Amino acid sequence: MSEWLYSNMVKDHFMNPRNALMEDEASFPADGRGMTGNIKCGDQMLILLRIADDRIVDLRWKTYGCASAIASTSMLSEVVKGMSLEEAYRIKPEDIAKKLGGLPDNKVHCSVLGDKALRAAIDDYLQKTGREGLFKEESVVICQCLGITDKDIETAVKSGSRTWEDLQNATKIGTVCGGCKDKASELLHGFVHIYGE
Numbered sequence: 001m002s003e004w005l006y007s008n009m010v011k012d013h014f015m016n017p018r019n020a021l022m023e024d025e026a027s028f029p030a031d032g033r034g035m036t037g038n039i040k041c042g043d044q045m046l047i048l049l050r051i052a053d054d055r056i057v058d059l060r061w062k063t064y065g066c067a068s069a070i071a072s073t074s075m076l077s078e079v080v081k082g083m084s085l086e087e088a089y090r091i092k093p094e095d096i097a098k099k100l101g102g103l104p105d106n107k108v109h110c111s112v113l114g115d116k117a118l119r120a121a122i123d124d125y126l127q128k129t130g131r132e133g134l135f136k137e138e139s140v141v142i143c144q145c146l147g148i149t150d151k152d153i154e155t156a157v158k159s160g161s162r163t164w165e166d167l168q169n170a171t172k173i174g175t176v177c178g179g180c181k182d183k184a185s186e187l188l189h190g191f192v193h194i195y196g197e
């Protein structure tokens with residue numbers, strides 16, 4: 001039997017996920033809705049937010065992802081409850097992985113789904129309240145299938161990605177149609193040149 005590589009905290013959140021959506025979406029009328037991922041890859045994430053005075057007062061999430069995606073979104077849902085929208089928008093997958101006591105390297109990309117769905121839900125709410133793009137940094141989508149931007153590639157390189165495999169482990173880029181590989185590789189090399197030692 002292979003060894004269980006996850007921390008006790010990951011196991012706990014996987015076995016007892018917090019704030020998961022148990023019924024259908026209509027059971028939790030939301031102020032902001034964010035969906036990300038690609039069903040072709042078998043992982044998709046939905047986040048529903050209730051918001052008052054620009055704070056997240058409650059939320060639910062649902063995923064078809066793996067144990068790491070479930071545990072990290074469960075932890076994310078606890079961390080962001082009560083946060084202002086802007087604070088929640090700036091949360092990074094690494095912050096969540098740290099709180100979980102770390103994730104195996106090849107599983108870090110699973111935690112980016114929750115993070116992206118959360119930002120999509122906040123963007124949805126901002127759009128509905130006439131403040132579209134308020135927290136958005138200028139970025140360009142490079143991988144259309146998964147919504148991965150040049151900023152995501154930059155962040156991955158800053159966190160240690162150096163090769164195409166590292167970048168895929170960190171972000172899942174290029175794992176659906178592969179059409180983004182040339183452009184993404186070019187950016188990867190550029191950022192490694194800037195940040196690499």
Ligand code: FES
Pocket residue numbers: 142143144145146173174175176177178179180181
């Ligand atoms: S554009 Fe399809 S995998 Fe990136």
